[in-house]
Amino acid sequence: MSTDHSPAPETSVPTCYRHPGRETYVRCTRCDRFICPECMRDAAVGHQCVECVAEGNRGVRRAVPRTVLGARGPASAVPVVTYTLIGACVAAYLAELASWRVVWEFMMLGRGVLPDGAVGGVAEGEWYRLFTTMFLHQRGGTFGITHILFNMWALWAVGPALEQVLGRWRFLALYVLSGLGGSVLLYLVGAPEESAVGASGAIFGLFGAFFVIGRRFGGPVGPIVFLLVINLIITFSVPNISWQGHVGGLVVGAALAAAYAYAPAARRNLVHIAAPLLTLALLATLVLVRTADLSPAT
Known part of the structure; x- marks a missing residue:
């Protein structure tokens, strides 16, 4: 009778990278880390983690507010x-x-x-x-x-x-x-x-x-x-x-x-x-x- 010495299959459950005590099977579509529902942010495809969303926002050019006549700048701008x-x-x-x-x-x-x-x-x-x-x-x-x-x-x-x-x-x-x-x-x-x-x-x-x-x-x-x-x-x-x-x-x-x-x-x-x-x-x-x-x- 032969004996099987192959390693036991991995049975650990993945957890959120920010909340290690929370099990999850969802990954961030940008960094591929596991994220729990609290850390999920809707993206065009799938979900992203809060860090990837923040990093992406830093590269987005924010729209400058304009008046009804097209002037740039906030209403509180110094004249x-x-x-x-x-x-x-x-x-x-x-x-x-x-x-x-x-x-x-x-x-x-x-x-x-x-x-x-x-x-x-x-x-x-x-x-x-x-x-x-x-x-x-x-x-x-x-x-x-x-x-x-x-x-x-x-x-x-x-x-x-x-x-x-x-x-x-x-x-x-x-x-x-x-x-x-x-x-x-x-x-x-x-x-x-x-x-x-x-x-x-x-x-x-x-x-x-x-x-x-x-x-x-x-x-x-x-x-x-x-x-x-x-x-x-x-x-x-x-x-x-x-x-x-x-x-x-x-x-x-x-x-x-x-x-x-x-x-x-x-x-x-x-x-x-x-x-x-x-x-x-x-x-x-x-x-x-x-x-x-x-x-x-x-």
């Missing part, structure tokens, strides 16, 4: 552009207090004789005045410091909300182009020697944008309408206020905001890029036409 613009205006005002030359050299002026006797202005090639004027403010006269105080209050009041919904680059384009729109309208219809300073054109552009976007998405627009009406009344009733700057900024800001707000979702990014560029091209063309008109005949 960096708004605060930077306020800081730039305050710094320019302090420079004005230090020297009147800051006003002479950077205010909006079509063509005229400066206090130092030189002839300057946009028509003389100083195109930068169209932009730099929106950072300057009247430091004396009828309005004095109230000029910058009101504009900065308005920027602080409506800027963060617009920057949040538009995103930083759209908001910056809106502000700069609105201010430019005010300068261009003054250049077109004002007397060449007429000068102006202030962020009011850009601020009116923000007012117009706030109204358009509010109407588009069902937000409250009553307060901004009231603010607009009051400021327009002041614009046309108080002397020494550039109505061209206010109206030009309002028209450009409202038009650009309409392009932002009513762009088809499928072409939103294209429209949001094209609209500021076309606006800039149109304003630049108007400046060239007016400059040619003011140029002396040869």
Whole structure:
């Protein structure tokens, strides 16, 4: 009679690698370790352990939250552009207090004789005045410091909300182009020697944008309408206020905001890029036409 000396079959029951006291026959489809029901995570095929799921999630790019107009970032994002613009205006005002030359050299002026006797202005090639004027403010006269105080209050009041919904680059384009729109309208219809300073054109552009976007998405627009009406009344009733700057900024800001707000979702990014560029091209063309008109005949 023969004797069988082969080893006894393996009878041990597999257990969860994280909970050795729990029997299981299910393996992780990624690492092939045994996992109990508590450690199982549903996968496209089979189950995975918690460690493999965590490792996989680290390699997944999370979606960045967006606003209704496609702006990136959380709702609590700091309005960096708004605060930077306020800081730039305050710094320019302090420079004005230090020297009147800051006003002479950077205010909006079509063509005229400066206090130092030189002839300057946009028509003389100083195109930068169209932009730099929106950072300057009247430091004396009828309005004095109230000029910058009101504009900065308005920027602080409506800027963060617009920057949040538009995103930083759209908001910056809106502000700069609105201010430019005010300068261009003054250049077109004002007397060449007429000068102006202030962020009011850009601020009116923000007012117009706030109204358009509010109407588009069902937000409250009553307060901004009231603010607009009051400021327009002041614009046309108080002397020494550039109505061209206010109206030009309002028209450009409202038009650009309409392009932002009513762009088809499928072409939103294209429209949001094209609209500021076309606006800039149109304003630049108007400046060239007016400059040619003011140029002396040869």
